[in-house]
Amino acid sequence: MIKNKDIQIRDPFVFTDVNSGKYYLFGSTDKNIWGKGVGFDYYVGKDLEHWEGPFQAFRPNERFFSEDNFWAPEVHEYQGKYYMFATFMSKQSRIRGTAILVADKLTGPYQPHSNGPVTPNDWQCLDGTLYVDQDGIPWMIFCHEWVQVGDGEICAIQLANDLKESVGEPQKLFNASNAPWPTSFQHERFPNQKNYVTDGPYIYQTNDNDLLLLWASFVDNVYAQGIARSLTGKITGPWEHEKIPIxxxxxxxxxxxxxxxGKSILTLHAPNKTPNERPIFIDIVEQDGKLIVQK
Structure with a gap:
């Protein structure tokens, strides 16, 4: 068995599997996370502290379109199969995007499902997540990276029902600077403007059916987790931001x-420094329509 303090992982994602009565912890597991990618591993446990693993979830073959920046895998059950949404950098274009993998079992092995990324071909993107709306329409929420646009964006794009490709044009939900809490930084790529990061969107529906969007940025160069709320209950928003990070x-x-x-748990990685990042599990409750961290 291995404990949380011994697991180097970024972008943790937990699948609560009622069939096995176990938790499956996925995430960015390459030791050299900023370089050549090995693949994605997962861990299995019963108490969110002790885990078995790592076990292989995905390994690319020589024909795979990417060989580095294997980031942020999420696993979603959809129409009887398991779909992994993950970030990859293209060998040819050197553009990052989210592609979709598929498996018959939660444990994989996961194989390519989409034909490369389903994010726009000329956009630098990352951190795609699945959301199926009240009409059964699948959407992917993702980040349009600050490295291309300066003021990072959270966007949504409709997916085909089989999740093989996107449908129509992406819609911008908001810029990082629309929220009151992130702070800007200067960068040589955009020397005459303020730059803001958007990372890791994730959709959560409250007990009162409010639609929340978790996302990350920086406060004075310190990584932080924020929350936005859809004022219409629809993925297209508009979105209102919490004043301070959770x-x-x-x-x-x-x-x-x-x-x-039945408890709600927020998981994230901390600290945001390689190779020290570890999975963190935080009890939260809903109070007056907001998510509150349990001390």
């Missing part, structure tokens, strides 16, 4: 899942 101790790229006992 977590700002150099951790982020979070998601929320339910335990087998």
């Amino acid at each position: 977590y700002q101790q150099d951790g982020g790229h979070g998601m929320i899942f339910k335990t087998f006992e």
Whole structure:
């Protein structure tokens, strides 16, 4: 068994599997996370502290379109199969985007499903996540990166029902600077403007059916986890931002899942420094329509 303190992982994603009564922890697991990609691993446990693994979830073959920047895998059950949304950098174009993999079992092995990224071909993108709306229409929420646009964006694009490709044009939900809490930084690529990061969007529906969007950015160069709320209950918004982050101790790229006992848990990685990043699990409750961290 291995404990959380011994697991180097970024962008943790937990799948609560009622069939096995176990939690499956996926994430960016390459030791050299900023370089050549090995693939994605997962861990299996019953108490969110002790895990078995790592086990292989995905390994690319020589024909795969990417060989580095394997980031932020999420696994979603959809129409009887398991789909992994993950970020990859193209060998040819050197553009990052989210592609979709598929498996018959939660444990994989995952194989390419989409024909490369389903994000726009000329956009630098990352961190795609699945959301199926009240009409059963699948959407992908993703980041249009600050490295291309300066003021990072969170966008949504409709997917085909088989999740093989996107449909129509992406819609911008908001810029990072629309929220009151992120702070800007200067960069030589955009020397005459303020730059803001958007990372790790994840959709969460409250007990009152409010639609929330978790996403990460920086406060004075410290990684932080924020929350936005759709004023219409629809993925297209408009979105209203919480005034302060729910977590700002150099951790982020979070998601929320339910335990087998019905508790809500926020998981994210902290600190945001390689190779020290570890999975963090935080109890949260809904209070007056907001998510509150349990001390």
